[in-house]
Amino acid sequence: MKHIDIKELYASPDKYVGKSVTVCGWVRTARDSKTIAFVEINDGTAFKNMQLIAEKGKVEEESLKSVMPVGTAIKAVGKYVESEKNGYEIQLEKVELLGACPDDYPLQKKRHTLEFLRTIPHLRARTRYFEAVFAVRDVLSHAVHGYFKRNGYKYIHAPIITGSDCEGAGEMFRVTTKDWNAKAKTESEYYKDDFFGKKAGLTVSAQLEGEMAAMGLGRIYTFGPTFRAEHSNTTRHAAEFWQIEPEVCFADIDDIIEIAEDFIKSIIRDTISACPDEIDFFDSWVEKGLKEKLNHVLNSDFGRVTYTEAVEILKKSGRQFTYPVEWGLDLQTEHEKYLTDEYFKKPLFVVDYPADIKAFYMKQNPDGKTVAATDLLVPGIGEIIGCSEREADLEKLKAAMTKRGMPLDGYTEYLDTRKYGSVPHSGFGLGFDRAMMYITGVQNIRDTLLFPRTVGTL
Numbered sequence: 001m002k003h004i005d006i007k008e009l010y011a012s013p014d015k016y017v018g019k020s021v022t023v024c025g026w027v028r029t030a031r032d033s034k035t036i037a038f039v040e041i042n043d044g045t046a047f048k049n050m051q052l053i054a055e056k057g058k059v060e061e062e063s064l065k066s067v068m069p070v071g072t073a074i075k076a077v078g079k080y081v082e083s084e085k086n087g088y089e090i091q092l093e094k095v096e097l098l099g100a101c102p103d104d105y106p107l108q109k110k111r112h113t114l115e116f117l118r119t120i121p122h123l124r125a126r127t128r129y130f131e132a133v134f135a136v137r138d139v140l141s142h143a144v145h146g147y148f149k150r151n152g153y154k155y156i157h158a159p160i161i162t163g164s165d166c167e168g169a170g171e172m173f174r175v176t177t178k179d180w181n182a183k184a185k186t187e188s189e190y191y192k193d194d195f196f197g198k199k200a201g202l203t204v205s206a207q208l209e210g211e212m213a214a215m216g217l218g219r220i221y222t223f224g225p226t227f228r229a230e231h232s233n234t235t236r237h238a239a240e241f242w243q244i245e246p247e248v249c250f251a252d253i254d255d256i257i258e259i260a261e262d263f264i265k266s267i268i269r270d271t272i273s274a275c276p277d278e279i280d281f282f283d284s285w286v287e288k289g290l291k292e293k294l295n296h297v298l299n300s301d302f303g304r305v306t307y308t309e310a311v312e313i314l315k316k317s318g319r320q321f322t323y324p325v326e327w328g329l330d331l332q333t334e335h336e337k338y339l340t341d342e343y344f345k346k347p348l349f350v351v352d353y354p355a356d357i358k359a360f361y362m363k364q365n366p367d368g369k370t371v372a373a374t375d376l377l378v379p380g381i382g383e384i385i386g387c388s389e390r391e392a393d394l395e396k397l398k399a400a401m402t403k404r405g406m407p408l409d410g411y412t413e414y415l416d417t418r419k420y421g422s423v424p425h426s427g428f429g430l431g432f433d434r435a436m437m438y439i440t441g442v443q444n445i446r447d448t449l450l451f452p453r454t455v456g457t458l
């Protein structure tokens with residue numbers, strides 16, 4: 001269908017002003033008076049709508065009437081002109097109905113609540129809010145790839161179906177082709193005649209495969225869907241989310257912290273410069289002061305504190321927290337928020353967590369109690385990155401696994417990376433959807449995903 005993108009019209013007015021142009025799109029608003037009609041359309045290419053002006057008598061009446069309902073899909077022909085109010089607009093000559101939109105269309109009003117829009121995820125891409133969300137999601141994804149490309153990382157594709165649980169938190173979704181009523185006495189008997197001949201699940205993290213790739217390719221990253229059957233019904237947990245996981249050889253914990261900070265700043269900078277209209281929109285309507293916040297992040301150093309110091313700060317805060325603060329217990333969201341929102345007031349790396357509350361693969365510190373791991377906490381959200389130097393010593397790694405009751409024979413290939421030419425290496429995982437929340441100010445992870453999957457909702 002020959003037509004011009006609205007984005008192109010706004011971008012190159014010199015080429016089109018005074019000429020006849022054809023555009024397509026969905027009607028966002030329409031007003032009618034005796035002498036004139038205004039129809040605003042959007043085709044998804046530009047954040048800004050295009051206004052069509054129809055002088056009565058100049059456009060065939062029946063066809064004009066047919067395109068007035070909000071949500072109608074149309075094709076329009078007219079002269080592209082400058083206008084005082086809108087910058088540019090189209091003086092309508094001819095309009096054609098592509099798809100009618102009956103009046104039970106749910107998006108009649110100009111503004112709807114996010115809760116309501118969550119009930120119609122298949123239509124919400126037709127609202128300004130979600131247009132902005134998906135524009136930023138696209139740009140942010142490319143910014144991620146751009147950063148790693150510029151810095152010599154190889155993009156690898158790790159499997160989604162896997163037999164090993166990376167985080168060891170028992171949150172894997174199972175993958176099976178067996179009938180629901182299959183009978184078996186033991187777990188291995190049950191899975192023996194399943195599709196893979198053993199228990200399989202959806203990946204909770206691509207890290208283990210990433211490490212194996214890095215141990216030959218040097219620097220890699222993955223960027224893919226990740227699945228966790230957590231029963232956390234919060235605004236920052238999704239059962240299916242996207243994770244970015246770089247893995248870097250010959251890098252210790254300090255090196256990877258430096259990389260993580262540089263990476264976060266780089267993707268924020270790229271997004272601000274590629275999506276100025278969308279960021280303005282979020283700044284005005286979603287999080288007041290968003291631009292200032294992001295610029296502050298770009299222009300200041302992230303904080304750094306040890307877990308042990310963080311526990312002291314929390315204890316001295318005089319705050320009544322719901323969850324206890326004690327050395328050896330994990331930090332809860334309320335603790336993370338106090339540290340980053342109120343105490344440090346900027347992104348914060350908390351380093352050297354107790355080994356017992358972290359995963360088996362993290363490098364054991366000389367103190368015998370903590371591991372070289374860090375979480376990056378950001379104001380308003382809490383943890384967005386989980387990061388660590390990996391335990392490179394085969395015997396220490398095996399001991400950590402045995403302590404956790406993990407079957408060593410299920411991880412033979414992983415252990416081979418430590419057996420054959422082990423090297424210091426480090427990596428992190430950034431929750432992409434949480435990064436979206438941070439950069440846009442969107443409060444609920446459900447509003448950063450096209451079709452959010454959360455407990456009880458598919």
Ligand code: 4AD
Pocket residue numbers: 166167204205206207228230236237238239241243245246383384385386387388427428429430431432433434445
């Ligand atoms: O801290 P996590 O569990 O770390 C890992 O999976 C490591 N294997 C990463 C690595 O070192 N390669 O998860 C990493 C990040 C979290 O910081 C969070 O941003 C995000 O993934 N995340 C979730 N995002 C949305 N919904 C959930 N249910 C999430 N669980 C983790």
Ligand code: MG
Pocket residue numbers: 375383385386
């Ligand atoms: Mg974590």
